[in-house]
Amino acid sequence: MQPRLEAEHLFKVFGRRPDEAVERVRKGADRDDLRGDGTTAAVIDASFRVEEGEIFVVMGLSGSGKSTLLRMLNGLLEPTAGRVLFDGRDLTALTDRELRKLRSERISMVFQHFALFPHRSVRDNAAYGLEVQGVPRAERERRADEALALCGLAGWEKAWPDELSGGMQQRVGLARALATDADLLLMDESFSALDPLIRRDMQDQLLELQKTLRKTIVFITHDLNEAMRLGDRIAVMRDGRIVQTGTAEDILLRPANDYVASFIQDVDRSRVLTAAAVMDTEPRGDEADCGCETAAPDTPFTELCALSARLTHPVAVLDAGRTLVGVVPRQRLVGVLGDEHGEATACDRDGGKVTGRA
Amino acid sequence: MPRLPLGDWVDSGVNWLVGHFSWLFDAVKAVMEGMYDGIDAVLAAPAPLLMAGILAVVAWWLRGLLAGLLAFAGFALVDSLDLWDRAMSTLALVLVATVIALLISVPLGIWAARSRAVSAAVRPVLDLLQTMPSMVLLIPAMLFFGLGTAAGVVATLIFALAPGVRMTELGIRQVDAELVEAAEAFGTSPRDVLWRVQLPLALPTIMAGVNQVIMLGLSMVVIAGMVGTGGLGGAVNEAIGQLDIGYGFEAGVGIVVLAIYLDRVTGALGTRLSPLGRRAAAKVPTRAWSYRPRPAVAVAGVAALALVAGGLGVLGSSSGTSEASGSDIGKGKEIRIGYIPWDEGIASTYLWKELLEERGFKVTTTQYAAGPLYTGLATGQVDFQTDSWLPTTHAEYWAKYGERLEDLGKWYGPTSLELTVPSYVKDVNSLADLEEHASEFDGKIVGIEPSAGMMGLLKSKVLKEYGLDGTYEVVDGSTPAMLAELKRAYARKQPVVVTLWSPHWAYSDYGLKKLEDPKGAWGKGDGVHTLARKGFAADNPVVGRWLKDFSMTEEQLTGLEAQIQKAGKGREQDAVRTWLRRHPGLAGKWAPVAGGATESRAAG
Numbered sequence: 027m028q029p030r031l032e033a034e035h036l037f038k039v040f041g042r043r044p045d046e047a048v049e050r051v052r053k054g055a056d057r058d059d060l061r062g063d064g065t066t067a068a069v070i071d072a073s074f075r076v077e078e079g080e081i082f083v084v085m086g087l088s089g090s091g092k093s094t095l096l097r098m099l100n101g102l103l104e105p106t107a108g109r110v111l112f113d114g115r116d117l118t119a120l121t122d123r124e125l126r127k128l129r130s131e132r133i134s135m136v137f138q139h140f141a142l143f144p145h146r147s148v149r150d151n152a153a154y155g156l157e158v159q160g161v162p163r164a165e166r167e168r169r170a171d172e173a174l175a176l177c178g179l180a181g182w183e184k185a186w187p188d189e190l191s192g193g194m195q196q197r198v199g200l201a202r203a204l205a206t207d208a209d210l211l212l213m214d215e216s217f218s219a220l221d222p223l224i225r226r227d228m229q230d231q232l233l234e235l236q237k238t239l240r241k242t243i244v245f246i247t248h249d250l251n252e253a254m255r256l257g258d259r260i261a262v263m264r265d266g267r268i269v270q271t272g273t274a275e276d277i278l279l280r281p282a283n284d285y286v287a288s289f290i291q292d293v294d295r296s297r298v299l300t301a302a303a304v305m306d307t308e309p310r311g312d313e314a315d316c317g318c319e320t321a322a323p324d325t326p327f328t329e330l331c332a333l334s335a336r337l338t339h340p341v342a343v344l345d346a347g348r349t350l351v352g353v354v355p356r357q358r359l360v361g362v363l364g365d366e367h368g369e370a371t372a373c374d375r376d377g378g379k380v381t382g383r384a
Numbered sequence: 385m386p387r388l389p390l391g392d393w394v395d396s397g398v399n400w401l402v403g404h405f406s407w408l409f410d411a412v413k414a415v416m417e418g419m420y421d422g423i424d425a426v427l428a429a430p431a432p433l434l435m436a437g438i439l440a441v442v443a444w445w446l447r448g449l450l451a452g453l454l455a456f457a458g459f460a461l462v463d464s465l466d467l468w469d470r471a472m473s474t475l476a477l478v479l480v481a482t483v484i485a486l487l488i489s490v491p492l493g494i495w496a497a498r499s500r501a502v503s504a505a506v507r508p509v510l511d512l513l514q515t516m517p518s519m520v521l522l523i524p525a526m527l528f529f530g531l532g533t534a535a536g537v538v539a540t541l542i543f544a545l546a547p548g549v550r551m552t553e554l555g556i557r558q559v560d561a562e563l564v565e566a567a568e569a570f571g572t573s574p575r576d577v578l579w580r581v582q583l584p585l586a587l588p589t590i591m592a593g594v595n596q597v598i599m600l601g602l603s604m605v606v607i608a609g610m611v612g613t614g615g616l617g618g619a620v621n622e623a624i625g626q627l628d629i630g631y632g633f634e635a636g637v638g639i640v641v642l643a644i645y646l647d648r649v650t651g652a653l654g655t656r657l658s659p660l661g662r663r664a665a666a667k668v669p670t671r672a673w674s675y676r677p678r679p680a681v682a683v684a685g686v687a688a689l690a691l692v693a694g695g696l697g698v699l700g701s702s703s704g705t706s707e708a709s710g711s712d713i714g715k716g717k718e719i720r721i722g723y724i725p726w727d728e729g730i731a732s733t734y735l736w737k738e739l740l741e742e743r744g745f746k747v748t749t750t751q752y753a754a755g756p757l758y759t760g761l762a763t764g765q766v767d768f769q770t771d772s773w774l775p776t777t778h779a780e781y782w783a784k785y786g787e788r789l790e791d792l793g794k795w796y797g798p799t800s801l802e803l804t805v806p807s808y809v810k811d812v813n814s815l816a817d818l819e820e821h822a823s824e825f826d827g828k829i830v831g832i833e834p835s836a837g838m839m840g841l842l843k844s845k846v847l848k849e850y851g852l853d854g855t856y857e858v859v860d861g862s863t864p865a866m867l868a869e870l871k872r873a874y875a876r877k878q879p880v881v882v883t884l885w886s887p888h889w890a891y892s893d894y895g896l897k898k899l900e901d902p903k904g905a906w907g908k909g910d911g912v913h914t915l916a917r918k919g920f921a922a923d924n925p926v927v928g929r930w931l932k933d934f935s936m937t938e939e940q941l942t943g944l945e946a947q948i949q950k951a952g953k954g955r956e957q958d959a960v961r962t963w964l965r966r967h968p969g970l971a972g973k974w975a976p977v978a979g980g981a982t983e984s985r986a987a988g
Contacts, residue, residue, distance in 0.1 A: 100569060102565065102569060126571040126572070126573060129568075129569060129571035130571025130572075131571070133569075134569070134570065137565070137566055138562075139562055141560070141562040141563050141565065141566035143563060143567075143581060143585075144585070144660060145584045145659040154567075154570055158572050159571075186663060202570075206570070212569075
């Protein structure tokens with residue numbers, strides 16, 4: 027199936043003679059080589075595909091080029107080289123007018139600092155995209171109110187942005203993006219400016235909405251925890267390049283390099299991992315034969331721990347057809363949490379002390 | 385370094401423009417004067433207090449009850465100072481200049497905000513316009529547009545343009561980039577980004593620019609008054625020219641009232657217009673003094689007052705009577721007299737105004753500085769003026785414009801130029817005595833405008849003849865400054881030597897001593913000539929003949945001047961009338977009508 031969005035070898039270079047710079051990068055020059063000439067390679071050779079209904083998270087620290095990458099996906103920035111295909115249409119080949127039409131109807135965006143228009147009421151903000159499309163007032167207000175209700179802001183239509191808290195403002199931003207019924211949602215660090223608790227609320231709400239709306243979402247963040255919570259797949263960027271693309275578990279369990287590995291140290295594994303990721307996939311076959319509780323492949327890690335604590339033997343993992351697909355021994359749970367993948371060694375009683383290994 | 389003839393280039397450039405683009409300037413002038421006349425007619429039509437009421441309602445609507453009351457009080461004050469018509473004409477001038485300035489500066493500011501190249505190109509031009517002394521721009525403006533409103537508007541406009549452009553550019557540039565990006569991300573076209581996001585958010589800053597434009601425009605009206613725009617600026621200039629402190633202050637107060645009103649009203653207009661400002665204002669609790677009527681009520685109020693005003697205006701104009709009489713030679717023909725605010729100029733100008741009006745002409749008199757007056761005559765803006773000192777004092781003007789002027793002859797003379805000291809300064813009776821008393825006078829001769837003919841003569845000839853070159857310095861300044869210095873020194877009985885001429889009222893006010901000129905360095909005295917524009921005498925043969933035959937004795941002139949001085953500012957023509965009544969026969973002699981029908985009228 028054709029992916030909803032595809033990036034092919036995207037480059038973005040700011041500064042003088044960008045094409046020349048792209049050639050140099052292709053031949054192996056890195057960002058620092060270019061910086062000497064006053065040119066900045068913001069995005070280098072980025073390629074990925076985003077399937078319909080998927081949340082694709084681009085994770086990277088500031089300056090990694092993730093925001094630049096996002097702005098090439100809706101044509102706000104023109105790639106120096108490479109193509110962006112949206113439903114198979116090459117954005118770089120569109121005229122300005124076609125591109126604006128596409129942005130107003132099919133792609134919408136949510137911003138880090140909300141970017142609400144302070145001179146418009148909440149309703150008029152939510153209706154902005156529809157107004158650009160030329161939808162008649164009555165209809166656009168109805169659709170804006172629906173979108174606001176969807177985001178939990180029913181009753182606030184007549185308020186003004188500066189009367190709302192940050193979280194509520196971002197709900198307006200989300201409602202503005204949803205009101206146009208666009209297929210692709212670009213979210214630029216949309217929750218980064220919010221308090222941790224409100225950020226969690228918003229993440230939950232986004233996941234909740236996504237269950238029913240099934241939008242295609244590209245979400246930018248610098249927070250790996252957020253990336254892992256939200257992302258069906260995650261691309262990790264560093265210095266303009268995508269260094270790894272994969273699911274949360276791929277990245278957590280199989281980091282592509284030391285850079286990614288150093289990142290995941292801070293991640294709360296118990297939140298990300300599920301039974302499928304930690305189980306021993308070569309069970310003897312009889313672990314589920316007793317009448318004890320069992321787990322499913324998507325059982326979260328914390329629940330697995332609780333289960334394990336109640337059982338005297340490893341937890342059996344059964345799939346939807348009640349077939350045994352793996353077992354989780356307690357030692358494995360502890361090992362994953364401590365990032366220890368080796369086998370346990372028997373202690374030497376004559377040797378004296380047991381030393382913990384961190 | 386070789387001398388760069390920049391001035392010559394500018395000179396020839398201006399001449400070339402005048403020669404080749406006069407059609408363009410005429411068109412621009414017609415538009416500006418049309419706008420000005422329209423606005424001025426509307427503002428001046430209602431009775432002053434009624435108009436004050438309308439302006440007060442506007443202030444009430446925009447700022448609240450207290451502001452409305454103060455506005456009314458301010459305008460009532462202006463009216464009570466007898467400056468109403470002048471204030472309205474100044475207001476009209478400022479409004480025209482502001483509207484045109486905004487039509488130019490806002491689009492330019494928008495353009496500059498969108499293009500760095502434009503911004504970079506516009507900035508030095510704005511700097512030039514804003515810092516170039518306005519007098520320097522006034523003269524070319526006058527050559528292009530002639531004397532009067534258009535030149536005044538242009539001078540005001542040029543000065544007021546810069547803040548409009550700057551604030552518009554700033555306002556748009558400071559709109560949050562993320563908001564612009566958000567608009568673009570939803571597919572907004574560049575034009576709609578401007579209209580839906582940038583302009584509404586930049587509006588408070590742009591309105592601050594509008595406010596600046598108006599304020600700078602007002603500050604410019606005094607200078608514009610020098611080219612005959614009239615209004616409060618003209619009043620200030622007249623007051624300065626005649627050293628009339630009280631009148632100058634009154635006119636100044638009028639300008640201040642206008643300035644404060646316009647400042648507050650445009651400031652409030654900014655908050656009314658911008659959606660954010662409206663919301664902020666709505667949050668402030670309403671009190672009695674800040675109560676504002678709804679726009680509908682305010683509009684209704686203004687409309688009602690305007691209707692009343694319109695009704696009264698119609699009635700008023702129909703009740704005007706014409707003063708037709710048997711000696712109606714002019715039949716309402718218009719004659720424009722220009723004058724320099726020197727006493728003999730004022731006296732003879734109002735004398736002729738009275739005489740010509742008696743004979744059925746419609747006469748307008750306008751005060752100018754000497755330079756603009758000659759320019760106006762040469763370009764046909766002014767019909768005649770009575771105060772040309774030839775051949776010496778105004779030699780430069782004659783040399784420059786003489787070909788385009790008609791000399792209707794001398795009506796008074798001889799005049800004399802001299803250096804003068806107060807009579808309490810002993811031992812100095814002649815120019816020859818000055819050298820040894822240099823230290824007494826601090827080595828200074830208090831002069832007048834450096835452009836004046838007598839200043840040239842003093843520096844190039846008189847000082848040399850008496851060997852005063854090294855010992856004295858001539859202080860350039862202005863006639864009012866010279867007179868003020870004389871007044872100050874006279875009050876303290878300090879020694880002072882000033883440039884002065886006869887006839888001058890200073891000789892009757894102070895005890896002064898003209899320094900003798902044994903070597904005749906000042907030359908023979910000038911005659912006071914009447915100069916007309918080319919073709920005036922042919923167009924008005926009767927008036928031309930009257931003016932050619934006109935002459936006054938010293939006794940008549942000083943008597944008339946004294947009468948005018950006594951009557952006070954604004955009553956010049958009454959004084960002339962009184963004086964003519966006391967001297968029966970003169971009117972008939974100066975402006976004879978066949979059959980002598982006017983003799984009795986002038987006497988009565």
